[in-house]
Amino acid sequence: MTNNLTQEITRTPPRSAGDDIKEASGVYDQTDISVRPEEFRQRGPAEHREKTFELRNVSVSYGGNRAVHDVSMDIFHKNITALIGPSGCGKSTLLRSLNRMNDLVPSAKVEGSLLYHGADIYGPKVDPVQVRKVIGMVFQKPNPFPKSIYDNVAFGPRTTGIKGDMDDIVEEALRRAGLWDEVKDRLDDNAYGMSGGQQQRLCIARCIAVEPDVILMDEPCSALDPISTARIEDLMLELKERYSIVIVTHNMQQAARVSDMTAFLMVELTADEKSRWGELIEYDDTSKIFTNPGDSRTEDYISGRVG
Amino acid sequence: MATDEKPPRTARTRLAVAGARSSTESVFGARGRGDRLGNRFFLAFLLLGMAMAITGLAAMIIWAIIEGSPRLSMDLITNGPSTLAPETAGYRPAILGSIYVIGGVIALIVPLGVGAAVYLEEFADKTRWWNRLIELNIQNLAGVPSIVFGILGLAFIVRSPLSLGAVPAAGAVTIALLVLPTVIIAAREAIRAVPPSIREGSLALGATQWQTIYRQVLPAAMSGILTGVILAVARAIGEAAPLLLVGAVTFVTSDPSFFGPGFTTLPTQIFDWARRPQEEFQVLAAAGVLIMLALVLVMNSFAVWLRNRFEQKW
Amino acid sequence: MTTAGITVSGGGAGNSPRRSLEAPSPRYGEKTVKVILAACAGLSVLVTTGIVLSLLSGAADFFREVPIHEFLFGTTWAPAFADAHFGVIPIVTGTLNIVFWALVVSIPLGLLSAIYLSEYAPNRVRKTIKPMLEVLEGIPTVAIGLFALMFLRPFLEDVFPFLDWTGPHAIGVAGVAVGLLIVPLVASISDDAMRSVPRGLREGAYALGASKLRVSARVVFPAAISGIVAAIVLAVSRAIGETMVVLMAAGARPQITFDPTKSAQTMTAFIGQTATGEISFGTIAYYTIFAVGALLFVMTLVMNLFAVRLVRRFREVYE
Structure with a gap:
């Protein structure tokens, strides 16, 4: 099984997941930091990497019911971090707590410490609106606004007050999302006329246009066909040159293909099976999780024995 | 608000049972021309009801046109x-x-x-x-x-x-x-x-x-x-x-x-x-x-x- | 739980935030907007309070002069006469007459239309008739009143010549006109209720070979009963509160009668009649408006609370 997966990974074209896994799994381990400091900080040994998020004993509950319990992990700068696990394990909940989208559910409560570059995301002076400006999000189902393609991209910069020539901002965002050539002649068309894959890339463009530091992606490909999925995966690998990306996915191959780090969460039950919540089982380099997991539950899940 | 918390299951179950009973009755009950005729009558009856409703209100509009139009200027x-x-x-x-x-x-x-x-x-x-x-x-x-x-x-x-x-x-x-x-x-x-x-x-x-x-x-x-x-x-x-x-x-x-x-x-x-x-x-x-x-x-x-x-x- | 190396804190570069997470401005506008919007919503409570207060204070002045039992159980209503009587029973029976005749018309017509629309009508027909009913629901009541007075009254005399018709006003005619007015309401709420019956229930019955008549009458109708009852309760409430049709077609004679061809005054017609007449502020006749209005308000409030609860029930069961 593990073998199959490695093959699957190495079959993917160059300049994609295969390389990243190689890099992450040790190429830079002994490298002198002075040679390529930037990459060392991103792909080198964990203790030297720059942290975007530091989660310490994070629990999220809805109206008293625990959804995620006691998660501690570091999410690294300009890495793609995948959250995987069976449905109901709270991976989306965890993701949404990173940019305070959980605030929209009145009964949601986040405990523990959740730091973004050392600053508490749930600190008393922190403004959720500003958090979401810095930490963008792409959703499971493409959700373009019922407006023109142009207005979809321009909405964020306009409302957040980003200065500059709007046409340039829109073009730049669409280019980075790999959508410019497809839509440059129909910027005034309604976004609902696009294909699902295009809509999702538009949502990514929309997110980029606000110039975030981090992009959170909540199962961004689950509503898309394989070809659109492949395009978005390629796009993610390009985007990580500039942004830190956290992706929730139920597709293990996807996690293996694109991510540098993988966190495996699982559903835990109380003895009487009355309540359930998600817990972090294992978090490590993607190559390690998929080739040599440290926990038997991870191995069972990855090899398809459970979940 | 106590009634709001009543589980919907009971109502659903009751309705499902009623539906099943009625259908079973119809399977074992007499069926054929009489039933079909009944269906026709029922439909005619429904149409009559709706026609009367609409006629009543339409009559109002037509009456207003007939009665009022001579003064329209x-x-x-x-x-x-x-x-x-x-x-x-x-x-x-x-x-x-x-x-x-x-x-x-x-x-x-x-x-x-x-x-x-x-x-x-x-x-x-x-x-x-x-x-x-x-x-x-x-x-x-x-x-x-x-x-x-x-x-x-x-x-x-x-x-x-x-x-x-x-x-x-x-x-x-x-x-x-x-x-x-x-x-x-x-x-x-x-x-x-x-x-x-x-x-x-x-x-x-x-x-x-x-x-x-x-x-x-x-x-x-x-x-x-x-x-x-x-x-x-x-x-x-x-x-x-x-x-x-x-x-x-x-x-x-x-x-x-x-x-x-x-x-x-x-x-x-x-x-x-x-x-x-x-x-x-x-x-x-x-x-x-x-x-x-x-x-x-x-x-x-x-x-x-x-x-x-x-x-x-x- | 996690692999040892990963959770080591410290080290690495750049522990300071890239960008501030604090609000660039205090966003006072945002808070002000919320307060303004809440005030808009709160206004409705103020309106209800205003209604209750105006009715109560006026009614209090009225009951200072007239004992409450005389008002509720008296059988003569003559507030403007020198020998004034304030027994509300005659105008309440007038209202009940209206409700009765309105229901006689609107329940069968409304329910038959609803069953046809929800169970039998092809989509195309439904798409024409439903909006038509909605448009007709908006016919001004003055128009219906004039129609009842000038057309329906002579028309019904032609249809039922054996009845004892006298004078231009007849409570039965007004009731029928009110009935026509509320048919669209009954039809559209019952139709919604029947259409919210889950498809599975119908298909289950059809799959066992039940005929359409049986499915409609034995499965859908009983399943939608709370919504249908709600529609009827709302219809009663509308009929109680209807003013213009009754004022124009039922006349202004407060008397206890159950003869549909006779003139009789209702509670609403009394209020309308008194308001358009010459009444001066502060007289007992002026305060009767408030006493009758309070009674009217209580009656319709009970009906509405009941209907709201029923509608919520059928929504909860199926949605």
Whole structure:
């Protein structure tokens, strides 16, 4: 099984997941930091990497019911971090707590410490609106606004007050999302006329246009066909040159293909099976999780024995 | 609220059992020509019922056309009322009065109705008792008889504390309060129909809640809100009962002003003519009905068309 | 739980935030908007309070002069006469007459239309008739009143010549006209209720070979009963509160009668009649408006609360 997966990974074209896994799994381990400091900080040994998020004993509950319990992990700068696990394990909940989208559910409560570059995301002076400006999000189902393609991209910069020539901002965002050539002649068309894959890339463009530091992606490909999925995966690998990306996915191959780090969460039950919540089982380099997991539950899940 | 917590399962089960029993009966029961004939009769019966309903209401419109059309001329709109010359009397002050009242109604219900709907859908925490109270209160207000609003208008708007007197403004406030619940209910439905994913998408881009509402939710809900407002305005045009209490039935021959005493409106003027026994006045009333019907039916049709046309499929 | 190396804190570069997470401005506008919107919603409570206060204070003045039992159980209503009587029973029976005749018309016509629309009508027909009903729902009541007075009254005399018709006003005619007015309301709420019955329930019955008649009458109708009852309760409430039709077609004579051809006054018609007449502020006749209005308000409020609860029930079961 593990073998199959490695093959699957190495079959993917160059300049994609295969390389990243190689890099992450040790190429830079002994490298002198002075040679390529930037990459060392991103792909080198964990203790030297720059942290975007530091989660310490994070629990999220809805109206008293625990959804995620006691998660501690570091999410690294300009890495793609995948959250995987069976449905109901709270991976989306965890993701949404990173940019305070959980605030929209009145009964949601986040405990523990959740730091973004050392600053508490749930600190008393922190403004959720500003958090979401810095930490963008792409959703499971493409959700373009019922407006023109142009207005979809321009909405964020306009409302957040980003200065500059709007046409340039829109073009730049669409280019980075790999959508410019497809839509440059129909910027005034309604976004609902696009294909699902295009809509999702538009949502990514929309997110980029606000110039975030981090992009959170909540199962961004689950509503898309394989070809659109492949395009978005390629796009993610390009985007990580500039942004830190956290992706929730139920597709293990996807996690293996694109991510540098993988966190495996699982559903835990109380003895009487009355309540359930998600817990972090294992978090490590993607190559390690998929080739040599440290926990038997991870191995069972990855090899398809459970979940 | 105890009844709300009753598990729906029991009702479902009961219905499912009833359905199964009925079907089983029909399988084992006699079936064939008798049953088919019964079906036919039933359908005929249904069609008859609906035909009667529609005929009854259509007869009203046709009657108004037949009865009122002989008096249909520009006199009807440009002339003032007269008890001496009913053949040339018209509705000029009444139409102007109606325009003032409706103008005031629109100016009040659009901001108040949409504002309340936005609050209830986007801001209100449903677990708070005061928000549930507001909700229940609006549902009940929608069912309060219009004449009771007239009493409110008489006691509080014509007299102190507002002390406007029997003026078009008082009529506008009274009617606006009357139709406000229907506007709120329609606007809430339109806002609720905008999927949460639009809000999430906007908030995730760092837009504030109000920016999200103002730039995304409200434009997307616009056609639904507009439909609700038009239906409310159409109702306001035809509403007479509360205006009787705020004094809109005086015999007015001069053009009204918004805060000036002595006004009448189209429906109250029609009522005034209809009370008089002479045939000419009744015809005049029918002609007034014709104007009002045309106005109201066109507005309603437009509103319904608007909703069906722009009903967004998310 | 986690691999040892990963959770080591400290080290690495750049522990300071890239960008501030604090609000660039205090966003006072945002808070102000919320307060304004809440005030808009709160206004409705103020309106209800205003209605209750105006009715109560007026009614209190009335009951200072007239004992409450005389008002509720008296059988003569003559508030404007020199020898004034304030027994509300005659105008209440007038209202009940209206409700009765309105229901006689609107329940069968409304329910038959609803069953046809929800169970039998092809989609195309439904799409034409439903909006048509909605448009007709908005016909001004003054128009219906005039129609009842000038057309329906002579028409019904032609249809039922053996009845004892006298004078231009008849409570039965007004009731029928009110019934026509509320048919669209009954039809559209019952149609919604029947259409919210889950498809599975119908299909289950059809799959076992039940005929359409059986499915409609034995499965859908009973399943939608709370919604249908709600529609009827709302219809009753509308009929109680209807003013213009009654004022124009039922006349202004407060008397206890159950003869549909006779003139009789209702509660609403009394209020309308009194308001258009010459009454002066502060007289007992003026305060009767409030006493009758309070009674009217209580009656319709009970009906509406009941209907709201029923509608919520059928929504909860199926949605």
